[in-house]
Amino acid sequence: MERSTLDDYRTSFVANSLVIPSLGDKPISTPAEVQGNTPSPKSTERLRFWLLLGGLIALLLISVTLGVSLGPVDIPIGVVWWIAASETINVFSDITSFELNRWADIEENWTRAQFNIIWLIRFPRVLMGFFVGAGLAVVGATMQALVRNPLADPYILGISSGASVGAVMVLAFGAFAFAGIYAISVGAFFGAILTFLTVFLLARSHGRLHPARLILAGVAVAYFFSGLTSFIILTSDNRELARTVLAWLLGSLAGTNWSELTLPAAALFFGSVYLVLQARGLNALIVGDETAATLGVDLTRFRCSLFLVVSLVTGVMVAVSGAIGFVGLMIPHIVRLMVGTDHRRVMPVSIFAGSIFLILFDVVARTAFNPVELPVGVITSLLGGPFFLWLLHRQMKNLRSMQ
Amino acid sequence: MNLQAENVSWSVAAKQIVDAVSLVVDEGEFVGLIGPNGSGKSSLLRTIYRILQPDTGVIELGGTNVWDVTPGEVARQMAVVMQESTGDFDFSVREIVMMGRNPHKGMFDRETVWDIQLVDDALDQVGIIDFAQRSFLTLSGGEKQRVLIARALVQQAKFLVLDEPTNHLDIHYQLEILELVKSLGTTTIAALHELNLAALYCDRLYVLKQGQLVASGTPEAVLHPDLIRDVYGVWSEVSLHSLTGKLTITFFPEKVGRLLDRKKKG
Numbered sequence: 001m002e003r004s005t006l007d008d009y010r011t012s013f014v015a016n017s018l019v020i021p022s023l024g025d026k027p028i029s030t031p032a033e034v035q036g037n038t039p040s041p042k043s044t045e046r047l048r049f050w051l052l053l054g055g056l057i058a059l060l061l062i063s064v065t066l067g068v069s070l071g072p073v074d075i076p077i078g079v080v081w082w083i084a085a086s087e088t089i090n091v092f093s094d095i096t097s098f099e100l101n102r103w104a105d106i107e108e109n110w111t112r113a114q115f116n117i118i119w120l121i122r123f124p125r126v127l128m129g130f131f132v133g134a135g136l137a138v139v140g141a142t143m144q145a146l147v148r149n150p151l152a153d154p155y156i157l158g159i160s161s162g163a164s165v166g167a168v169m170v171l172a173f174g175a176f177a178f179a180g181i182y183a184i185s186v187g188a189f190f191g192a193i194l195t196f197l198t199v200f201l202l203a204r205s206h207g208r209l210h211p212a213r214l215i216l217a218g219v220a221v222a223y224f225f226s227g228l229t230s231f232i233i234l235t236s237d238n239r240e241l242a243r244t245v246l247a248w249l250l251g252s253l254a255g256t257n258w259s260e261l262t263l264p265a266a267a268l269f270f271g272s273v274y275l276v277l278q279a280r281g282l283n284a285l286i287v288g289d290e291t292a293a294t295l296g297v298d299l300t301r302f303r304c305s306l307f308l309v310v311s312l313v314t315g316v317m318v319a320v321s322g323a324i325g326f327v328g329l330m331i332p333h334i335v336r337l338m339v340g341t342d343h344r345r346v347m348p349v350s351i352f353a354g355s356i357f358l359i360l361f362d363v364v365a366r367t368a369f370n371p372v373e374l375p376v377g378v379i380t381s382l383l384g385g386p387f388f389l390w391l392l393h394r395q396m397k398n399l400r401s402m403q
Numbered sequence: 404m405n406l407q408a409e410n411v412s413w414s415v416a417a418k419q420i421v422d423a424v425s426l427v428v429d430e431g432e433f434v435g436l437i438g439p440n441g442s443g444k445s446s447l448l449r450t451i452y453r454i455l456q457p458d459t460g461v462i463e464l465g466g467t468n469v470w471d472v473t474p475g476e477v478a479r480q481m482a483v484v485m486q487e488s489t490g491d492f493d494f495s496v497r498e499i500v501m502m503g504r505n506p507h508k509g510m511f512d513r514e515t516v517w518d519i520q521l522v523d524d525a526l527d528q529v530g531i532i533d534f535a536q537r538s539f540l541t542l543s544g545g546e547k548q549r550v551l552i553a554r555a556l557v558q559q560a561k562f563l564v565l566d567e568p569t570n571h572l573d574i575h576y577q578l579e580i581l582e583l584v585k586s587l588g589t590t591t592i593a594a595l596h597e598l599n600l601a602a603l604y605c606d607r608l609y610v611l612k613q614g615q616l617v618a619s620g621t622p623e624a625v626l627h628p629d630l631i632r633d634v635y636g637v638w639s640e641v642s643l644h645s646l647t648g649k650l651t652i653t654f655f656p657e658k659v660g661r662l663l664d665r666k667k668k669g
């Protein structure tokens with residue numbers, strides 16, 4: 001009896017693993033059969049994702065409305081949208097020379113002052129909040145994947161500071177004058193990409209990225225650059241410079257006008273379209289460099305393109321709004337808690353979450369301490385600091401519970 | 404799909420890590436790469452799966468030099484299972500396995516019913532279909548390796564590289580993982596540190612010592628006590644196991660080994 005079971009075992013063992021079947025050039029696996037519309041757990045997940053995205057778009061519209069309507073002078077929501085509709089029609093008619101304004105005759109039931117506040121001051125500001133918030137959030141999510149560290153964002157890694165130095169050099173010395181009205185953005189871009197590369201290379205040795213060194217390098221570089229910024233400001237002959245730069249360094253959306261919106265809009269559009277399309281590569285990269293490479297990612301090329309896009313978007317956003325901290329850190333985290341790590345969901349959701357966040361925080365910044373208006377960067381820092389601590393705490397707790 | 408490495412060398416900071424190694428893996432073979440820690444096993448494999456560019460030498464997969472084509476083209480032919488962790492980020496098991504489809508997908512492609520079916524089949528094949536929605540971080544070492552093998556399956560590659568796939572695993576999982584890979588019948592090269600497992604599962608072995616190839620052939624031809632002492636610095640006895648018909652190796656510390664040597668002579 002004993003004997004036969006042993007023999008049985010031996011036969012099965014040999015059959016299973018010691019005999020190599022003669023194989024053609026066949027792949028490891030092929031699905032047995034593909035059924036037409038197999039219901040999969042994916043479909044409910046997908047539905048939930050689209051519902052979430054729909055909800056966020058609705059929330060974005062509400063935030064824009066609130067952002068334009070609320071302020072030192074509250075303006076009824078109806079008036080807000082009538083002005084927006086009428087102006088859109090006017091612009092449309094101007095561009096196409098099709099006189100739509102004749103057909104859709106909107107009765108002007110608002111005052112000139114209301115029009116100025118809504119259309120010339122608040123709408124561009126809220127739209128700027130949209131572009132900057134979305135841009136910083138997407139860039140933050142990308143950087144966290146690129147350096148495989150959840151604590152990365154343009155602010156903490158010193159990239160915002162680098163961009164600030166570039167921008168301040170433009171303001172103080174007139175650097176990059178060839179770029180005309182975009183000089184500040186160009187300066188900020190070069191500052192950003194130089195900082196990013198410096199920090200990245202400092203944190204790397206023998207092909208590995210050390211998380212602790214990354215943060216330390218980022219903090220050191222950030223200190224150096226904010227010192228440099230102060231130095232440039234204080235030794236400058238330009239008396240006005242200190243005041244202009246200080247207000248801007250704190251991160252503010254105040255004083256945005258329509259003409260300033262073009263560049264951030266373009267940067268956000270092209271940057272986020274590119275990054276959303278790279279979601280698969282980002283997923284692989286966050287698991288590990290080698291994994292990404294064995295899954296077909298051309299590491300050097302992919303990294304270079306990400307560096308460029310991240311620096312470009314950060315540079316443009318910092319140039320127009322100063323260094324608004326913690327948006328790039330907080331938003332991707334909150335988004336991951338909602339939808340997981342898959343960047344095909346993280347990226348689009350971050351765009352909307354980031355824009356809603358910054359628009360609403362800007363409303364708080366200009367209304368909560370009336371008549372004083374705070375730069376929005378002050379509010380995000382006040383909230384971002386504690387959030388960062390909570391994040392660290394949570395991570396420690398996770399570590400402990402995993403042990 | 405066969406692999407042919409000719410005269411491959413790789414060095415770092417004037418230290419020769421892989422020294423003029425040539426090897427062949429034929430269609431359908433399971434070939435083991437053995438040697439002590441630091442003998443260059445992993446480095447050699449990394450030149451094969453395109454992480455380290457060799458200083459000299461040629462690596463051909465199915466007749467194509469892997470360093471002449473894009474990472475994407477290599478990834479469609481070759482899948483790699485190594486030790487892996489997602490760090491602070493969490494993915495579901497299904498998401499990790501779905502990444503195996505990456506090399507087959509363009510920027511604008513979406514997941515198809517076929518992709519989902521492939522993932523389901525792979526999860527089923529490695530016995531973790533019930534884990535599909537679980538988070539990768541919460542899995543045990545053996546379960547993680549199964550997930551990574553499932554990912555290699557959906558990659559539909561014809562050549563499999565295992566870089567110490569059973570490191571840090573309990574013996575139960577070591578057997579399970581190798582049994583699983585063996586049952587796939589795919590052409591495979593694996594770096595292994597456990598000689599008994601290598602003897603049990605490999606058709607042929609290559610032995611590395613300080614970056615150089617010191618022996619190659621069937622386990623029976625290669626695994627000799629003299630070679631084991633030379634390469635690993637331990638004494639051993641090798642015998643055929645009555646049940647499996649494969650080699651088993653018993654290791655001894657130096658003191659016991661010398662006693663045994665004396666007994667044999669006397």
